[in-house]
Amino acid sequence: MTPAASHDEPTTLSYEQAGVAYDLIDPLKVAAQRAAAATGAHLGSHGFSEVAASRGESAYVVDVGPFYLASIVECLGSKALVADEMHRLTGKSYYADIAQDTIAMAINDLITVGATPLVVQAYWAAGGSEWFADAGRAQALVAGWKRACDTCKVAWGGGETPALAGIVADGRIDLAAACTGIVNPKSRLSLGDALGPGDAIVLLASSGIHANGLSLARKLVERLPQGYLTPIAPGLSYGEALLAPTVLYSPVTEALHAAGITPRYCANITGHGWRKLLRHPAAHTYRITRVPEVTPVLKFLQQHARQDDREAYGTFNMGAGFALFVNARDAERTVEVARAQGIAALVAGHVEAGLKRLLIEPLGIEFGDDALQLR
Amino acid sequence: MTPAASHDEPTTLSYEQAGVAYDLIDPLKVAAQRAAAATGAHLGSHGFSEVAASRGESAYVVDVGPFYLASIVECLGSKALVADEMHRLTGKSYYADIAQDTIAMAINDLITVGATPLVVQAYWAAGGSEWFADAGRAQALVAGWKRACDTCKVAWGGGETPALAGIVADGRIDLAAACTGIVNPKSRLSLGDALGPGDAIVLLASSGIHANGLSLARKLVERLPQGYLTPIAPGLSYGEALLAPTVLYSPVTEALHAAGITPRYCANITGHGWRKLLRHPAAHTYRITRVPEVTPVLKFLQQHARQDDREAYGTFNMGAGFALFVNARDAERTVEVARAQGIAALVAGHVEAGLKRLLIEPLGIEFGDDALQLR
Numbered sequence: 001m002t003p004a005a006s007h008d009e010p011t012t013l014s015y016e017q018a019g020v021a022y023d024l025i026d027p028l029k030v031a032a033q034r035a036a037a038a039t040g041a042h043l044g045s046h047g048f049s050e051v052a053a054s055r056g057e058s059a060y061v062v063d064v065g066p067f068y069l070a071s072i073v074e075c076l077g078s079k080a081l082v083a084d085e086m087h088r089l090t091g092k093s094y095y096a097d098i099a100q101d102t103i104a105m106a107i108n109d110l111i112t113v114g115a116t117p118l119v120v121q122a123y124w125a126a127g128g129s130e131w132f133a134d135a136g137r138a139q140a141l142v143a144g145w146k147r148a149c150d151t152c153k154v155a156w157g158g159g160e161t162p163a164l165a166g167i168v169a170d171g172r173i174d175l176a177a178a179c180t181g182i183v184n185p186k187s188r189l190s191l192g193d194a195l196g197p198g199d200a201i202v203l204l205a206s207s208g209i210h211a212n213g214l215s216l217a218r219k220l221v222e223r224l225p226q227g228y229l230t231p232i233a234p235g236l237s238y239g240e241a242l243l244a245p246t247v248l249y250s251p252v253t254e255a256l257h258a259a260g261i262t263p264r265y266c267a268n269i270t271g272h273g274w275r276k277l278l279r280h281p282a283a284h285t286y287r288i289t290r291v292p293e294v295t296p297v298l299k300f301l302q303q304h305a306r307q308d309d310r311e312a313y314g315t316f317n318m319g320a321g322f323a324l325f326v327n328a329r330d331a332e333r334t335v336e337v338a339r340a341q342g343i344a345a346l347v348a349g350h351v352e353a354g355l356k357r358l359l360i361e362p363l364g365i366e367f368g369d370d371a372l373q374l375r
Numbered sequence: 376m377t378p379a380a381s382h383d384e385p386t387t388l389s390y391e392q393a394g395v396a397y398d399l400i401d402p403l404k405v406a407a408q409r410a411a412a413a414t415g416a417h418l419g420s421h422g423f424s425e426v427a428a429s430r431g432e433s434a435y436v437v438d439v440g441p442f443y444l445a446s447i448v449e450c451l452g453s454k455a456l457v458a459d460e461m462h463r464l465t466g467k468s469y470y471a472d473i474a475q476d477t478i479a480m481a482i483n484d485l486i487t488v489g490a491t492p493l494v495v496q497a498y499w500a501a502g503g504s505e506w507f508a509d510a511g512r513a514q515a516l517v518a519g520w521k522r523a524c525d526t527c528k529v530a531w532g533g534g535e536t537p538a539l540a541g542i543v544a545d546g547r548i549d550l551a552a553a554c555t556g557i558v559n560p561k562s563r564l565s566l567g568d569a570l571g572p573g574d575a576i577v578l579l580a581s582s583g584i585h586a587n588g589l590s591l592a593r594k595l596v597e598r599l600p601q602g603y604l605t606p607i608a609p610g611l612s613y614g615e616a617l618l619a620p621t622v623l624y625s626p627v628t629e630a631l632h633a634a635g636i637t638p639r640y641c642a643n644i645t646g647h648g649w650r651k652l653l654r655h656p657a658a659h660t661y662r663i664t665r666v667p668e669v670t671p672v673l674k675f676l677q678q679h680a681r682q683d684d685r686e687a688y689g690t691f692n693m694g695a696g697f698a699l700f701v702n703a704r705d706a707e708r709t710v711e712v713a714r715a716q717g718i719a720a721l722v723a724g725h726v727e728a729g730l731k732r733l734l735i736e737p738l739g740i741e742f743g744d745d746a747l748q749l750r
Contacts, residue, residue, distance in 0.1 A: 072553075153417040
């Protein structure tokens, strides 16, 4: 199937073309980060202190004495729009999977700092009370949310289910999750202080696109004559494949702790794809010598969006949903622990002294220090 | 000014008429609460336990050993629509105040359980990247968010600023806040175990409508010939008055702790108005003998929505934004502590043995056990 070839769309489809203008959002982010940093000192009035190195990381960490407290809020993004369109086309509800995606966005970020997720709060803002009238869809959302909490052994504390006519679009729902956890014992903190040359990079398999890159994936549908129903493998449509739920990685990080392995750093590979491997602020070279298999939907996306490897690996997870940076002697055992949790993994490379850059050798790709600006 | 009299709108405006259909939302809420409750046991696998009595309260509480952990996510609701319309009419940005409202929704709920708020996470989901192009508005949101964090001595940990075209309505923003805190020492827990006959009810003043009842307040605009610009007092328009930011009550609860006063129970008076005084599940009679002054905007709303006192007090905060249930001997000192924080307060009544009901004697209103169904 190469439906794009029959269309008059010869150009590469980039993330900016898909409608997300980072240059408009980023100045606000910078102002917000600056203002937020100035509030950290308030913790002193309560006898506590922030862990300053967590600013710019995936979760915010506070030293509350006997352990660290970590917290986060994360948004699903636009994946629900794919679920809505697939429901229209097939009659199936995908909201149980969408619920897992939403929780994964929060949990997979929270665990990067070494935290055990304890409580998840649901934020389900609908475009109107009518959203909740579809009982099947609403029950799927509830069931999937609970299932994901069960997988992660986290308590669902409660949440908000507002009807926001005029703010959330008619018939849509804005899904997000807040998560609180603790780093306990404190030695589990994995903000990268100990990260250094010789450490191994272990990549955990993704299930597909997860919940990042969906704006582009939705844009691509316009190029496909059969749209979301375009088969990408026997019996698997593009839409179904996109909706494979995001892998929840906290069972792996908890099992690693039980096995006595403390990652030195972690990166949740979401927006900006593999460029997230450059997340830590220190200057190291990350050399990738083996890449995981690319899930069919991402292969299909790369092909039809006409992205070269550099653009694809800089946008999508390309088969690797989470990166663990571990002491080299723990690398193989880390892979085994992940596999025992049912998640494929491989020792993909290592950290070297050198300029800050990511080398993906099997593909001849290099990303420099300027490839990821998150702070 | 009685503009409604010149209109052909003789009927009372209730909350359901204003577009929020609770009967559609509630079945989902019940299913979600049941599923959520079943996840509490997961905390045992981490060596912790939930405080079951916090289910159904305003914040979820976990016993993590040396102290309790409390967390919550809360939505602003539709108040931003008033800010947008007032910006169109006056050219002023109200987003600094809107930021305070959003944080107040989370903080004022979190403190009801006796928690000290420590970290706030921002959830700012815009209808598109363009929202952030209005630098003045975006900077006001940042400045107001920081100001509210400063008032509450809470650390702004970070957050999400997604651009959600197709999910959030064009030109709008969906604002929410997640908050994490601790109950420390554990004796500060105020879930109402000790609440009983003889306890005093202290009401803290509101600044206006706060962020509950806005759907109705917006609906009412259709009945006002000058709309949001209708004067409700010399130099004060209806729109300006609606946008008075919600009072942040955590400085009072922290000052009470410093003064050695531990409330036995607290109720954040938001949706369902004074019916929230019936929040605690135990059977007590709550007798109100003095009511606070009603802020002009709420008086105006009641008059023009043609609500009787029962409907108004069952919908709006009517001058009382937060209720503290304290040992009677601490009542006057509680009022003094609140006033020292710049917040008006009064000893409004007391708890009695008897059927579960709320008696607002000065107005001849009674709400029974069936008036508030939150669990």
